[in-house]
Amino acid sequence: TQTTYLNLGGDLLVNTGATFYRVSGTSTVTFGISGMSANSTWGGTGTYSNASINYIIQNLPVGKIINLYDFNTSTLTTVAGATLTVNSGATLNCKTQIIGGSGNFTLQAGGILGLGHSNGLNGNITTTGTKTYNATGAGTTFVFNGSTANQVTGSNFPATITNLTIDNTYAAGIVTLSNNTTVNGILRLNSSVLFTDTYNLTLPSGASLVGNPFNATNMIATGTGRFYKYFPIGNSAAFTFPVGDIEGTAEYSPVTLDFSANTVAGTVGVRVIDLKHPSMNIQGAVVDYITR
Numbered sequence: 513t514q515t516t517y518l519n520l521g522g523d524l525l526v527n528t529g530a531t532f533y534r535v536s537g538t539s540t541v542t543f544g545i546s547g548m549s550a551n552s553t554w555g556g557t558g559t560y561s562n563a564s565i566n567y568i569i570q571n572l573p574v575g576k577i578i579n580l581y582d583f584n585t586s587t588l589t590t591v592a593g594a595t596l597t598v599n600s601g602a603t604l605n606c607k608t609q610i611i612g613g614s615g616n617f618t619l620q621a622g623g624i625l626g627l628g629h630s631n632g633l634n635g636n637i638t639t640t641g642t643k644t645y646n647a648t649g650a651g652t653t654f655v656f657n658g659s660t661a662n663q664v665t666g667s668n669f670p671a672t673i674t675n676l677t678i679d680n681t682y683a684a685g686i687v688t689l690s691n692n693t694t695v696n697g698i699l700r701l702n703s704s705v706l707f708t709d710t711y712n713l714t715l716p717s718g719a720s721l722v723g724n725p726f727n728a729t730n731m732i733a734t735g736t737g738r739f740y741k742y743f744p745i746g747n748s749a750a751f752t753f754p755v756g757d758i759e760g761t762a763e764y765s766p767v768t769l770d771f772s773a774n775t776v777a778g779t780v781g782v783r784v785i786d787l788k789h790p791s792m793n794i795q796g797a798v799v800d801y802i803t804r
């Protein structure tokens with residue numbers, strides 16, 4: 513059986529009325545050539561006849577990004593037996609487009625997946641074939657970079673991942689957890705609120721929190737769920753929980769903990785409630801309660 517290869521350094525666009533297909537055998541389309549564009553577009557409202565066509569997004573040049581754009585019915589339809597693979601270091605930005613059909617999808621360890629659908633992973637990746645995310649692989653990163661007011665992570669979102677980036681571009685946008693989530697590597701808050709809702713968000717030992725300056729539109733809002741952070745034995749660096757609430761008016765209410773002589777390693781959970789504690793003042797006297 514003949515196998516053909518097509519290596520692309522730039523865009524792949526199939527316009528209305530055109531068809532992209534393989535004549536015979538099996539074909540592999542590879543995005544990424546050293547020295548070519550690092551940022552490319554893949555889409556078009558024409559027809560992709562993807563039978564026996566595998567797609568690979570490789571990290572060439574370093575930092576390669578593929579942006580899905582304007583597929584017919586917003587869907588790239590994969591075919592049973594074929595696989596779309598995102599290699600380590602490469603980025604696939606789905607935006608609002610859908611990877612559907614009956615083919616396979618593989619995010620290699622270290623791959624980066626941008627999710628822009630309002631339904632998160634459930635909305636962007638709907639293919640019924642085998643879905644492999646290597647969620648705890650070294651460097652694997654999920655980026656929520658939609659442009660709608662509300663996104664959810666999706667019930668298919670892995671419970672434990674390496675890196676998570678929140679970068680929704682909608683003004684005062686909210687990304688809501690759909691299950692308990694543990695981030696083993698880097699939690700990056702670039703833009704918008706990450707809302708725990710009824711679930712817990714955990715940073716275990718070795719995990720870190722980074723991002724743009726925190727405020728009421730760039731924070732972790734807790735519902736009945738909590739934001740947990742691990743603290744080791746001994747003198748650990750001060751850590752600020754960039755938390756708040758979004759009931760009514762969004763309010764940023766950070767909490768900083770600094771253990772100078774911690775005798776037992778463990779996690780501390782924080783939850784914000786948009787109420788004044790009933791014992792905040794007793795007969796006019798201030799007592800040691802806070803609304804955090």
